[in-house]
Amino acid sequence: xxxxxxxxxxxxxxxxxxxxxxxxxxxxxxxxxxxxxxxxxxxxxxxxxxxxxxxxxxxxxxxxxxxxxxxxxxxxxxxxxxxxxxxxxxxxxxxxxxxxxxxxxxxxxxxxxxxxxxxxxxxxxxxxxxxxxxxxxxxxxxxxxxxxxxxxxxxxxxxxxxxxxxxxxxxxxxxxxxxxxxxxxxxxxxxxxxxxxxxxxxxxxxxxxxxxxxxxxxxxxxxxxxxxxxxxxxxxxxxxxxxxxxxxxxxxxxxxxxxxxxxxxxxxxxxxxxxxxxxxxxxxxxxxxxxxxxxxxxxxxxxxxxxxxxxxxxxxxxxxxxxxxxxxxxxxxxxxxxxxxxxxxxxxxxxxxxxxxxxxxxxxxxxxxxxxxxxxxxxxxxxxxxxxxxxxxxxxxxxxxxxxxxxxxxxxxxxxxxxxxxxxxxxxxxxxxxx
Amino acid sequence: xxxxxxxxxxxxxxxxxxxxxxxxxxxxxxxxxxxxxxxxxxxxxxxxxxxxxxxxxxxxxxxxxxxxxxxxxxxxxxxxxxxxxxxxxxxxxxxxxxxxxxxxxxxxxxxxxxxxxxxxxxxxxxxxxxxxxxxxxxxxxxxxxxxxxxxxxxxxxxxxxxxxxxxxxxxxxxxxxxxxxxxxxxxxxxxxxxxxxxxxxxxxxxxxxxxxxxxxxxxxxxxxxxxxxxxxxxxxxxxxxxxxxxxxxxxxxxxxxxxxxxxxxxxxxxxxxxxxxxxxxxxxxxxxxxxxxxxxxxxxxxxxxxxxxxxxxxxxxxxxxxxxxxxxxxxxxxxxxxxxx
Numbered sequence: 001x002x003x004x005x006x007x008x009x010x011x012x013x014x015x016x017x018x019x020x021x022x023x024x025x026x027x028x029x030x031x032x033x034x035x036x037x038x039x040x041x042x043x044x045x046x047x048x049x050x051x052x053x054x055x056x057x058x059x060x061x062x063x064x065x066x067x068x069x070x071x072x073x074x075x076x077x078x079x080x081x082x083x084x085x086x087x088x089x090x091x092x093x094x095x096x097x098x099x100x101x102x103x104x105x106x107x108x109x110x111x112x113x114x115x116x117x118x119x120x121x122x123x124x125x126x127x128x129x130x131x132x133x134x135x136x137x138x139x140x141x142x143x144x145x146x147x148x149x150x151x152x153x154x155x156x157x158x159x160x161x162x163x164x165x166x167x168x169x170x171x172x173x174x175x176x177x178x179x180x181x182x183x184x185x186x187x188x189x190x191x192x193x194x195x196x197x198x199x200x201x202x203x204x205x206x207x208x209x210x211x212x213x214x215x216x217x218x219x220x221x222x223x224x225x226x227x228x229x230x231x232x233x234x235x236x237x238x239x240x241x242x243x244x245x246x247x248x249x250x251x252x253x254x255x256x257x258x259x260x261x262x263x264x265x266x267x268x269x270x271x272x273x274x275x276x277x278x279x280x281x282x283x284x285x286x287x288x289x290x291x292x293x294x295x296x297x298x299x300x301x302x303x304x305x306x307x308x309x310x311x312x313x314x315x316x317x318x319x320x321x322x323x324x325x326x327x328x329x330x331x332x333x334x335x336x337x338x339x340x341x342x343x344x345x346x347x348x349x350x351x352x353x354x355x356x357x358x359x360x361x362x363x364x365x366x367x368x369x370x371x372x373x374x375x376x377x378x379x380x381x382x383x384x385x386x387x388x389x390x391x392x393x394x395x396x397x398x399x400x401x402x403x404x405x406x407x408x409x410x411x412x413x414x415x416x417x418x419x420x421x422x423x424x425x426x427x428x429x430x431x432x433x434x435x
Numbered sequence: 436x437x438x439x440x441x442x443x444x445x446x447x448x449x450x451x452x453x454x455x456x457x458x459x460x461x462x463x464x465x466x467x468x469x470x471x472x473x474x475x476x477x478x479x480x481x482x483x484x485x486x487x488x489x490x491x492x493x494x495x496x497x498x499x500x501x502x503x504x505x506x507x508x509x510x511x512x513x514x515x516x517x518x519x520x521x522x523x524x525x526x527x528x529x530x531x532x533x534x535x536x537x538x539x540x541x542x543x544x545x546x547x548x549x550x551x552x553x554x555x556x557x558x559x560x561x562x563x564x565x566x567x568x569x570x571x572x573x574x575x576x577x578x579x580x581x582x583x584x585x586x587x588x589x590x591x592x593x594x595x596x597x598x599x600x601x602x603x604x605x606x607x608x609x610x611x612x613x614x615x616x617x618x619x620x621x622x623x624x625x626x627x628x629x630x631x632x633x634x635x636x637x638x639x640x641x642x643x644x645x646x647x648x649x650x651x652x653x654x655x656x657x658x659x660x661x662x663x664x665x666x667x668x669x670x671x672x673x674x675x676x677x678x679x680x681x682x683x684x685x686x687x688x689x690x691x692x693x694x695x696x697x698x699x700x701x702x703x704x705x706x707x708x709x710x711x712x713x714x715x716x717x718x719x720x721x722x723x724x725x726x727x728x729x730x731x732x733x734x735x736x737x738x739x740x741x742x743x744x745x746x747x748x749x750x751x752x753x754x755x756x757x758x759x760x761x762x763x764x765x766x767x768x769x770x771x772x773x774x775x776x
Contacts, residue, residue, distance in 0.1 A: 126505070128501075158537075158538060158540070159536060159537065159538055160538040162535060162536055162538065163536055167536065169536075169537045169540055169541060170540075171537070171540040171541060176504065176541065177533065177536055177537045177540075177541055179528065179529065181524060181528045181529070184497065184524065184525060184528065184529050186497075187493070187494050187497030187498055187501070187525075188497050188498070188500045188501035188504070188529070189501060190497075190498055190501060191497060191498030191499060191500055191501020191502045191503075191504075191505070192501035192502065192504055192505045193501070194498060194501070194502055195501065195502040195504075195505035195506065195507045196505060198457065198483055198502075198507065199505075199506070199507075205501075217493055217521070218493065218497065218525075220491075220494075221491050221493050221494030221497055221498075222494075222497075224489050224491060224494060225488075225489060225491075225494050225497075225498050228489055389538075389539070390534045390535045390537075390538055390539045391534070391535050391573050391574050392534075392574065392576075392598045392686075393534070393542070393596075393597035393598050394597075396642065396686040397686065397689070398686060398687070398689070
């Protein structure tokens with residue numbers, strides 16, 4: 001022990017140029033972690049928060065008590081969704097590089113989180129996503145054109161040009177709006193679940209937060225309210241190791257798993273191999289059943305790796321080894337499910353290649369359609385006057401006036417190219433006194 | 436009724452009329468609130484509808500937002516306006532903008548009630564008037580009543596409103612009107628006409644200011660406790676002032692305010708909150724824009740000093756009747772500055 005206090009500044013095990021080192025990731029063998037009954041008290045299953053639930057072993061076989069025994073058709077659907085997620089991400093990233101959209105965030109390497117979890121939940125369950133959960137939209141059947149139009153801020157943009165790309169929402173699909181503030185959705189999901197319980201409904205809520213944003217007070221609020229009121233909610237902490245440039249040690253992950261935080265609140269915490277489709281599906285189903293039967297919330301830590309940059313504005317080669325992804329000990333979720341299906345005799349490399357081609361063509365066709373509704377720079381445009389809608393349920397007088405002012409400027413521009421003609425000066429409503 | 440009883444009555448009526456209404460906050464349930472505003476409501480409506488919460492304002496507002504998204508109408512109490520800051524992100528970035536950012540697909544009609552203002556020996560953490568911080572945020576409405584009658588009618592309107600409302604309650608006048616002189620005996624609401632509050636349902640509109648004292652010499656724009664202090668100041672100054680209770684700070688009833696100023700040609704803006712970038716600056720700017728050619732004198736502002744609320748010097752801090760009376764006289768004389776800069 002040192003003689004006096006010094007700031008401990010966490011360091012990731014490898015920086016650019018170093019050999020990737022993931023020895024810090026504690027991994028349990030597939031099938032090794034017991035599966036408790038959903039009625040088990042939280043304090044009797046603390047191991048779940050420390051060890052790692054895994055189903056797929058090194059031979060791509062599903063083993064152990066968490067094996068969800070899904071039909072091969074379901075696994076094929078899951079594989080298709082994950083692959084579509086990745087193909088979609090790749091396309092959108094390229095479109096950002098070509099200047100068609102201003103920004104994008106891929107979920108490469110984390111596809112099993114959203115896809116397996118959404119598939120394990122029911123359509124009436126409400127999702128409060130973070131910004132790397134596009135798989136939730138895909139599982140619920142969202143037309144990709146809608147997502148693309150949002151990224152393009154075009155005439156079919158669900159957000160009417162008010163949000164930067166990827167801040168989707170889908171009322172009919174029970175997917176809440178994504179907030180750029182990070183973490184705010186976590187306690188809101190708890191509130192939604194409290195209302196479901198208040199009304200005696202069967203639906204549950206699920207929310208996602210990154211391990212980085214779990215340092216926000218919103219995480220603590222969510223955990224406290226969820227456990228105090230035993231809200232029917234699944235709180236998912238996606239530990240993808242990196243919050244932009246800070247590794248998970250800066251969120252307090254150096255000495256204890258994030259799942260173990262649940263224990264202090266008195267709720268079950270489950271640490272799961274986030275790249276194991278079957279394990280993710282199984283723990284989600286367990287937590288959902290527990291919540292639906294009045295057992296309250298569960299914190300699930302999904303251990304995964306952010307294989308791509310944080311966003312199109314980020315260059316991870318500046319802060320971590322360029323090829324770190326290749327050394328990630330939990331592999332690639334798509335490859336692992338593909339190999340499992342091949343081992344089951346329910347898939348082949350040829351079918352996989354054909355599927356990939358089909359999905360690429362589908363995404364390309366969607367993109368073509370989306371572009372026909374306009375882009376930030378070309379084609380049909382949203383009316384800027386709509387920016388005054390939806391600030392309030394009904395437009396108040398001061399916004400009516402501002403809108404009229406904007407419209408008058410637009411008319412002036414289109415008539416003579418000037419926006420500040422004298423007759424457009426704003427009139428006051430109380431004319432000058434005479435004399 | 437006093438203001439506490441009027442607010443209680445508003446919530447009682449709304450709990451009864453609308454099964455979606457849920458009351459939540461610190462100490463609001465079993466105990467009935469530290470100011471007693473929710474007294475008896477949990478006994479009457481049960482603990483599923485009148486909910487004690489953890490001491491976490493950010494969590495209260497966030498949970499209320501989620502409940503609102505799921506079809507409830509939460510009325511959340513923040514025990515003191517001074518405690519609202521942990522919830523600031525949830526109010527500003529989430530509650531206020533949810534409808535906008537989802538193009539109307541999601542919204543959450545939360546009402547946030549919070550006692551504000553000083554004059555109760557609360558020091559800097561139980562006396563603040565942060566209304567200007569919230570009126571600056573588009574997407575929420577901000578209300579502050581000055582009497583029991585308005586408090587009940589405006590709270591019912593706020594709960595019924597489809598937009599989120601931050602409803603500030605000037606706690607110094609919970610039990611009676613206050614003219615700014617702490618040495619005078621307390622006056623109960625029963626002696627004031629606005630203490631006459633019907634038992635049943637009624638509303639007062641959001642977005643409408645009221646003239647509380649008609650006059651012709653000068654217009655005073657005030658709200659909350661300061662409406663009563665302004666009345667005392669007008670008596671002290673001996674001018675025929677028209678006092679307007681702004682009541683709903685956002686959206687602002689520009690017509691009522693400016694019609695009066697255009698009539699009197701003079702204006703004094705009063706609030707208890709600090710001055711710099713305060714809500715009064717918006718009132719002054721609006722009056723200047725709308726009434727410039729009618730003005731006979733510079734517009735005066737009387738506010739709390741730009742310091743935290745000092746415990747021991749409460750009455751030196753509080754913008755009392757003398758300061759307002761001086762501003763009224765300056766306005767009458769056309770003096771350029773009624774308050775030291």
